[in-house]
Structure formats: structure tokens, C-alpha cells
Amino acid sequence: MREVAAANAGFYQAFESLDIAEMDEVWAHRDEVKCVHPGWGLLVGWPRVRQSWELIFRSTARMRIELEDVAISGGDATAWVVLTEHVGSDDEGQRTLSPVLATNVFERVDGLWLLVHHHASPAVRMPGPPEPTTVH
Amino acid sequence: MREVAAANAGFYQAFESLDIAEMDEVWAHRDEVKCVHPGWGLLVGWPRVRQSWELIFRSTARMRIELEDVAISGGDATAWVVLTEHVGSDDEGQRTLSPVLATNVFERVDGLWLLVHHHASPAVRMPGPPEPTTVH
Numbered sequence: 001m002r003e004v005a006a007a008n009a010g011f012y013q014a015f016e017s018l019d020i021a022e023m024d025e026v027w028a029h030r031d032e033v034k035c036v037h038p039g040w041g042l043l044v045g046w047p048r049v050r051q052s053w054e055l056i057f058r059s060t061a062r063m064r065i066e067l068e069d070v071a072i073s074g075g076d077a078t079a080w081v082v083l084t085e086h087v088g089s090d091d092e093g094q095r096t097l098s099p100v101l102a103t104n105v106f107e108r109v110d111g112l113w114l115l116v117h118h119h120a121s122p123a124v125r126m127p128g129p130p131e132p133t134t135v136h
Numbered sequence: 137m138r139e140v141a142a143a144n145a146g147f148y149q150a151f152e153s154l155d156i157a158e159m160d161e162v163w164a165h166r167d168e169v170k171c172v173h174p175g176w177g178l179l180v181g182w183p184r185v186r187q188s189w190e191l192i193f194r195s196t197a198r199m200r201i202e203l204e205d206v207a208i209s210g211g212d213a214t215a216w217v218v219l220t221e222h223v224g225s226d227d228e229g230q231r232t233l234s235p236v237l238a239t240n241v242f243e244r245v246d247g248l249w250l251l252v253h254h255h256a257s258p259a260v261r262m263p264g265p266p267e268p269t270t271v272h
Contacts, residue, residue, distance in 0.1 A: 080216065119237070
């Protein structure tokens with residue numbers, strides 16, 4: 001799982017770099033890749049996913065991400081990572097810091113672990129239901 | 137991937153059944169299983185995940201879920217499913233219908249595909265950024 005940890009760290013380095021060429025390196029360029037940014041709809045296919053990162057990078061001056069509770073599971077060909085991202089960005093003059101829950105799925109392609117799915121949603125601090133109880 | 141499709145369908149049948157014994161059948165009972173219900177925090181470990189389903193089932197009179205755009209990927213040991221759930225529930229007299237984006241990860245254990253991770257968050261209809269642009 002050390003290689004998956006490195007691939008996951010590489011994704012967040014690319015995220016912080018705000019350089020689309022770095023993001024190109026960490027994702028599989030396939031039709032079935034998927035991405036959910038917090039508050040966005042589902043994006044399917046590398047062209048759309050790549051475009052979303054271009055859009056985010058273009059509107060962001062600076063990005064720092066701290067990772068918490070990185071849990072890696074899976075096997076030889078597919079691995080999944082669950083973690084909390086603490087995302088600090090300078091967005092058109094506004095500084096925001098938001099905790100985000102993320103699921104990242106990696107697949108090994110020709111010996112390289114590449115990101116195939118990123119599902120991120122705003123994190124809630126308490127590990128229980130909101131009040132009043134919201135049913136799934 | 138037919139077996140994964142069946143396991144995924146089995147999860148939603150268990151969800152609709154509101155019967156914790158059915159949910160027991162579809163999840164791996166392991167420490168690393170994880171679950172994010174929409175608007176909840178991350179739950180880690182089968183005991184906590186199971187407890188969350190008990191809580192949901194106890195407060196729900198009826199549950200109907202329709203699935204849209206079920207996309208299954210992965211390999212022999214680990215598979216990941218992305219889909220939209222249309223969740224209709226009767227919750228203490230109130231009827232709600234909400235689209236939810238879900239990532240489900242399954243692992244094959246002794247020939248059986250079991251759920252090891254469920255990440256669900258409210259779905260946004262448009263496959264683009266919200267207005268005004270929110271940076272990840």
C-alpha cells in the first residue's frame with residue numbers, strides 16, 4: 001500500500017501546484033474516470049474531469065491542503081483511500097478553509113497507480129447524524 | 137462485473153427493506169469499513185456503520201430508492217460503483233425525495249462481494265461548478 005500512499009500524496013501535490021500538467025500525470029486518461037467536487041455534479045470521462053481542474057486552477061491564486069486520517073485499503077489492482085482534506089484556498093481575494101471528506105479510487109495501470117475516481121463532499125465534524133435527524 | 141452489479145442491487149434492497157438483518161448480509165464486518173451518509177460525518181468500523189443503519193431504519197417508515205446511471209468498474213478483488221440514488225422516504229410523517237450521489241466500494245471475500253465503503257452526498261443536477269464558483 002506504500003505505492004498507493006505515494007500516488008495519493010502525488011494527487012494532492014498536483015492539486016496544490018495548480019498546474020494542469022501535474023494533474024495530467026496522476027489521473028488515468030480514460031472514459032470511465034469520475035470526479036465529484038464539493039457542491040458540483042458528477043463529472044464523467046477524463047476530458048470533463050480535466051476541464052474541471054483547469055477551471056479550479058484558473059480561479060485559484062494559492063492552494064494549501066492538509067490531510068487527516070488517511071486510510072488506504074484494497075488490493076493489487078484497485079485501491080481506495082478515504083481521508084479528510086483541510087483545504088485552504090485564495091479565491092479571488094477571499095481566503096477559505098474547509099474540511100472536505102474524500103474518497104479516492106486508484107487503479108494500477110502498467111505498474112503505475114493512477115487516480116480513476118475522486119468523490120469529495122463537505123465534511124461534518126460529528127460522526128453522527130445531523131440534528132434534526134436526516135434520513136439518507 | 138455481473139456479480140458486483142448483483143451485490144450493489146442487494147445493498148439497495150437491504151436499504152429499502154429497513155431490516156438490519158439484511159444489511160448485515162451485504163457489508164463486510166471489518167474494522168476498516170467506512171460510511172458517509174449525506175450530511176453525516178465519517179463512520180469507521182462495522183459496529184458504528186451498523187449502528188447508523190439501525191438509527192436510519194428506526195426513524196423511517198418506508199423507503200424507496202431508484203438508481204440512475206449505475207457505473208461499475210474494478211477488478212477481481214475490489215470494485216467501485218458510482219451512481220445516483222433517488223431516495224424517497226417517509227420520515228416521521230414527512231415525505232422527502234432527494235437525489236444523492238454515491239460511491240460504493242466492494243471487496244470479494246471468500247467468493248462473495250461485500251460492501252466495504254459507502255460515500256453518499258447530496259447530488260447537484262448540473263455537471264459544472266455552482267454559481268458563484270466554489271473552489272474545491
